[in-house]
Structure formats: C-alpha cells, structure tokens
Amino acid sequence: MEALAQRLSHLDPEAGGAVRVVMFYDTLMRRRVDLPALARASAVLAECVAGIRLHGTGQVIRVGPDGREAPTTSAVPTTPTAPPADATDGTDVADAAGRVAYVTTAITLDEEEIGAVWLERPGPPVPLDELLLDRLAIAAAAVVERYGPARTTMADPALVELVISADGDEAATARALRLLGFAADAPVRVVAVRSELPLDRVAGLICPSRPVKAAPLADVGVVLATAVDPARFPAGVRAGIGAAGHPVRGWQEARTALRFTTARRPVVHHDDLGALALLAEVPQDVARGNADVAAVTRLAADPDDLETLDAYCATGSLRRAADLLHLHHSSVARRVEQLGRSLGIDLTDPTGLVRARLALTSWRLLDT
Secondary structure, three states: OHHHHHHHHHHOHHHHHHHHHHHHHHHHHHOOOOHHHHHHHHHHHHOOEEEEEEOOOOOEEEEOOOOOEOOOOOOOOOOOOOOOOOOOEOOEEEOOOOOOEEEEEEEEEOOEEEEEEEEEEOOOOOOOHHHHHHHHHHHHHHHHHHHOOOOOOEOOHHHHHHHHOOOOOHHHHHHHHHHOOOOOOOOEEEEEEEEOOOHHHHHHHHOOOOOEEEEEEOOEEEEEEOOOOHHHOOOOEEEEEOOOEOHHHHHHHHHHHHHOOOOOOOEEEHHHHHHHHHHHHOOHHHHHHOHHHHHHHHHOOOHHHHHHHHHHHHHOOHHHHHHHHOOOHHHHHHHHHHHHHHHOOOOOOHHHHHHHHHHHHHHHHHHO
C-alpha cells in the first residue's frame, strides 16, 4: 500500500494523498485508539482544529493542530466547541469574521446518526478534507461501538422481539433487556407506533433522557423506554402506550391502545381505556354481526356523515361538535337527526349516545 501511494504521488499527488489518508486511519483502527486519541491524530494530520461530538452523551472533544485540547475560546472570537447549527453534513461554513471554515460529517452507526466530526480550518477547505472526515467518522463509529455502550436508539429487532415475546422465559427477557442497556430492576414502558417519521426520531423525542430503544416489527414500530412523555409525540404519529411493568404485558397493552387511536386522538394510553379495552377482545365476526356496528359500517361510506358522527360522539354536544366541524350548530343538529334515523338510534338520548359510541369504536377496531 505504501508503494502504491508513492507511485500514485508521482502520477497524481491528490490520489497519492488520498491513499495515505486511508492508510492513516486503517492504522489507527488497528491500534484500537479511543476517541481523544483519534481526535488528536486527526488534528495533527489535518493541521487544524478537529472535533468529535456524540449526541447521546453530549460528549465533545476538540483538539488543536499541536495535539493539545483546544480551549472553548480561541483567537477566533466566534469559534464554538462544536460546529454551528447551520453547518450540515459536508458543508463549509465560515464564521462571522470570515476566518474559519467548518467542514462537518455525520457519524452513523446502525444507520442512525449518533454524532458529528468536523474540522475548523483557518481559510478555505483543502481537497482532502472531505475524505479525511469520512474516514474519521467511520473510525469514530467503530470506537463507539467497540467501547460502548453505543448510545444509539435503533436496536436489533431480534433482541426487541425477545423482550416482548410471550413465548420467551424470564431469564431470556432479562438478558435481552441488559443487552439493550436497561437496568434489571427498572420498569420498562412499551409503545406501539405507526409513523411516517423515522422511528429513532420519534423515540428520541418522547424519551429525551434515555435509555430508549426502538425497532420495527412487522407492521408496527416498537419503542422500549424507562419513561414516556405523551405530549412530545410529533404530529402525524399514532401511538399506543402500555403501562409500565413487564414488557410482555406492556406490549400487549400498547398494541391494544394503538387500535383505539384516531385522527382526533392519535396517542392513547392503555390505562385511560378502562372498560373500553374489553371491546378489543370481541371476536371480529361477532362485532360485524352486531346491528349497530353494521349500521355504522354502511354510514361510513359517506366521509361527511362519519366525521359528523365522530365529532358528536367525541363531544356529546351539538355546539361543541359544531365548533370541531366549523359549522353552525343548527346544521349539525339536522345532520345528527338524520344520522340517528340512519342508525336507528336516538342520538339525543344518553343511552343512544352510548350505543353510538360503542358501535363507532367497535367499527374502528374492525378497520384496524
């Protein structure tokens, strides 16, 4: 490899330099250096400040070209301890005085961004900066994985499935939880998620203090966490939250709660369902054969009728339903009267309203 680098240097100085950069980091990885040593070697090689930041732990390492830890302030007044927020992967950003260029690259592990590496060059970037950072990011990910625990959110689906599987024994479940980074005596809450957003992003938002692990299983995402903040779920996410305790039971509860989610109520805690959770135990053919559920099934063919019934069942009030639908309450009253005739239920009667709510919920469970 050294001979190849020398020959390439005669033909193409940049190609020869690229091979030497690759060799440099291959040597560092064989020597199993830690993150501070990796940052020092990179700063010396690049002849400028080099930095490493890990998102999960908040650790920031910043080293000067002399191999010494760089202070949080320097001759450049605006030099931060990490790249500025507008310095994105592969982007060059000059500071306010125009004297420092930040070149940064993401550190990824298991397809998840776990941190960033960067160079602070006093002047424009040089041709090999991008390659150097790519190799530094790869080496940093290897170091984090080796010396761990790696603070990633995404986990091995097989481990997560072992934790929540009813077929597993207690010893296997406990071992899987330990491998995922959970303490043996800590209760684990399970969340079932359907979302177009990346699962690691959702998990990081609802449990920012960690530990939290996530994995996709079949048609649903699974999040394991020591604590969950329901208010932090982003828009567009449907989630069912199981009670804290044994993860097998928590997973069953989370899946059930997910079935009760709606556009108006995208996050459902199993504890809040109470007796409604019993509806999930009703066999599908029995529910379909119920007259009230069958009537809602026919009514659901008209989206406007379904939305009106949903708003009225959710509020129990013509005026509040009108507010949700942005209609006059008299218009909603006429719609509700017509819906009652279609369903064969007096929706203005408390008993009739309960029947409609149960029928609508049962129909939704069939749909899911």
